[in-house]
Amino acid sequence: MTTPFLTIANASQTELVIKKSRFICSLQRISSEEDAQNFIKEVQAANRKANHNCFAYLVGDQDQVQRESDNGEPSGTAGVPILESLQMAKLHNVVAVVTRYFGGIKLGAGGLIRAYSNVTTEAVHRAGVVQRIKQLQIAITVSYRQHDALLYYLKEHQLAVSNEDYGVNVTTNVFINEATADDTIAQLQNRFNHQLEIQKMGSHFHEIPYNPAE
Template sequence: MIDTFLKGNIMAAENNLTIQKNCQYELVIKKSRFICSLSRIKDEDDAQQFISQVQADNRKATHNCFAYQVGKDDHIQRESDNGEPSGTAGVPILQALQMEKLHDVCAVVTRYFGGIKLGAGGLIRAYSNVTTDAIHQAGIVNRVLQQLLTITVDYAEHDALTYYLKQHDLAIDHEEYGVKVAVTIFVDQNESQAVQDALTNRFNGRLTIKAAGQHIREVPVTNAN
């Protein structure tokens, strides 16, 4: 039962999804250019600085609309139509972030008007689609809190241990060789105790395990919905 648990795929924790990288993506719709700029943010100050930078870089644009959500449980959410008809830009941008369950992300969509009006429905689709396409280009990651565990074994058990770790998709960070072998691995925080129990049972106590700190691992997510 424990082995089955260890072999299971990592499931995305929706409250930890964000973009893999900052990016820009452009769509041309009826001669209007829609350019979505995406950035990770840590707080509202980060968001405002990013928005200001995009606006400064696109002073001649017709509109620089934006949306962002940040903070624990996305308790800060802002959006702006920046002169577009009410509800046709900021809200669709924000909803695109929400549909992908992203957190700590700011999206600014710059529009250079091409002379052809799109109507309310057309604007909503344009702002939504360019944001969604930008997200897909940036990629999505799940930020997983991991525990480092250092496993110390005799040399006679080393091959069996590394085989076990490989079979259960437990990544080795590094190894140190002395009187015994110390193998440091990464495990998801919520799996740490189960991994330790499984290893202790498998090797009948012929090893020692020590916690060696924590870090965040970013796991690419192919489909967040």
């Protein structure tokens, strides 16, 4: 089974206050290490008075690039927990910057690790996670008489309709998983007694909400 490619659905920012210290996690999608570095600089510039701007990021389908920084915190108490939180969520192409405004009470190594880890995890939850899948668009041409039945079938099987064209017949454009495309088309033809005209169109990557319980 292929490991799913997961990333965050949206950029997010989450703040936790722990013993008067403010921990603010800023999360962003990226496509390159340059993107990550630019985002880190933006957060640093916006938080010049902060005590620390620690970060971690993962780039590539196989996380070919991984970086983390404690930015002045004790070694291993900030960058690594941030990175591990992203890894635990199995995310790719994402950068997290955790800004800390010190509140005057020391947390100790364990407290820092928990703080940086928890605020990153909370930011991921707030951002949401999507799975990138490769899909094939197919054009299904059907008579008006069978159009409603086709739409019902597509909804029942959770197949996404991109658009429809109305002419002598109706052409419904649908996204299906590329890996199971032939089986899906065969099932459609069987259901409609081979009365559908189905044409394969282009492939592209599509993102769907990710629920690990499914």
